[in-house]
Amino acid sequence: MKKLPINAQWLPSQWPADAAGRRNMALLVQLRWIAIAGQVATILIVHFGMGIHLPIAPMLLIAALACAMNVASFAILRRRTDVARPELFLALLFDVLVLTAQLYLSGGATNPFIGLYLLQVALGTVLLDRWSVWGIAILSALCAALLSIFYHPLTLSRALEGHLFDLHIVGTWINFTMIAVLLVLFMSRVTHNLQLREKYLARLRQQAAEEEHIVRMGLLASGAAHELGTPLSQLAVVLGDWLHMKEVTKHPALVEEVQEMQAAVQRCKAIVTGILLSSGEARGEAPQVTGLRDFVEGIARDWRAAHPGTALLCDFGPHDYPRIIADPVIRQAIGNLLDNAREAGASRIDMLIGRDNSWLNIAVRDNGPGFSEEMLADFGKPYRSSKGKQGGGLGLFLVVNVVRKLGGRVNASNGADGGALILLRLPLGTLAMEEEEWNADDR
DSSP: OOOOOOOGGGSOOOOOOOOHHHHHHHHHHHHHHHHHHHHHHHHHIIIIISOOBOOHHHHHHHHHHHHHHHHHHHHHHHHOSOOOHHHHHHHHHHHHHHHHHHHHTTTGGGSGGGGGHHHHHHHHHHHSOHHHHHHHHHHHHHHHHHHTTSOOOOBOOGGGTTOHHHHHHHHHHHHHHHHHHHIIIIIHHHHHHHHHHHHHHHHHHHHHHHHHHHHHHHHHHHHHHHHHHHHHHHHHHHHHHHTTOHHHHTOHHHHHHHHHHHHHHHHHHHHHHHHHHHTSSTTOSSOEEEEHHHHHHHHHHHHHHHOTTSEEEEEEOSSOOOEEEEOHHHHHHHHHHHHHHHHTTOSEEEEEEEEOSSEEEEEEEESSOOOOHHHHHTTTOTTOOSSOOTTTTHHHHHHHHHHHHTTOEEEEEEOTTSSEEEEEEEEHHHHBOOHHHHHHHHO
């Protein structure tokens, strides 16, 4: 079997689940830049190119105010991970007021670009709650009504006198085209952001359901472990008494069988103890500090002793490995992966260990049949198994959730030359002891 290098590139990059509100605010900032550029270009063309006198100084001042608002919004977005709906409402309210000021200075309701109010209402319909949308709609309607009464009239040049209707028709067409293009561009992106948010929330709900399932399983396992403790102790006492009975000591073969039974009982008691430790606090009741290499080799040694028919090789990358807290749940997670590979039909398993500055990588690769496409699609979900037995799939389900609780990730795939490949990526900050603690222990 080929040797696999352990590095961080095995896992696909994890998409950072930024909040939809922040992304939508960024879209509003982009839209405002487009509006500012369009306003400045229109003002300059109409004033200097068409000879229509406009109050250019105050109109450019309003555009500069919108620029300042954008710069401030961008600075805030760099420090924020989410933006609430009231903040989106204030941003749209600012845009409505800026548009109103520009229309007031350029003909009021006679300006064909008064239809841009509809763009603000459409964006509010997607981004805001019901009452906020009505607030934007009512304010826009009120501003449009006031602009029919209060406005700064346009002063046309002699060449354009008598052609006001034609200019209005051309302006209306430009306004319609611009609104249609902006709606297609921005509404589709806003809708995409909201879809990402819904997917993220659905994933959180799924994780909550899985964690509730794990809690129920943990309670059942803990209760079963407590119940099994008493009969196992009784069996250990009875087997010890048998070894002192003359009827048994006369037969060496019988003595050997009793000793094998004692070893099996001791192993059952160790498993029960591990279950009780794992169902306690985050690191159990009596965590041990050990070297990472010793910890992994100990897992492999115990697994080989329990499954002598399957070859298990450990390969450590050329790194320095820290001392870690030997968490029983990590031991059980790795054991579950090894058990799953053996039960799937593997006769040889390679466990490859490596690290980088922040992550510990543990890969388990086998020479079994590998995963089907359906299994890869449902990897980590409960009761998804290719072994066809009742309760199958819980091992991988528990592994995924244990690693996720520790801040890590799990990736499953098929090797290039066959067999299954599962990579655990665990943060060293969660597992390793601080350097000062190492030095204190060494002293």
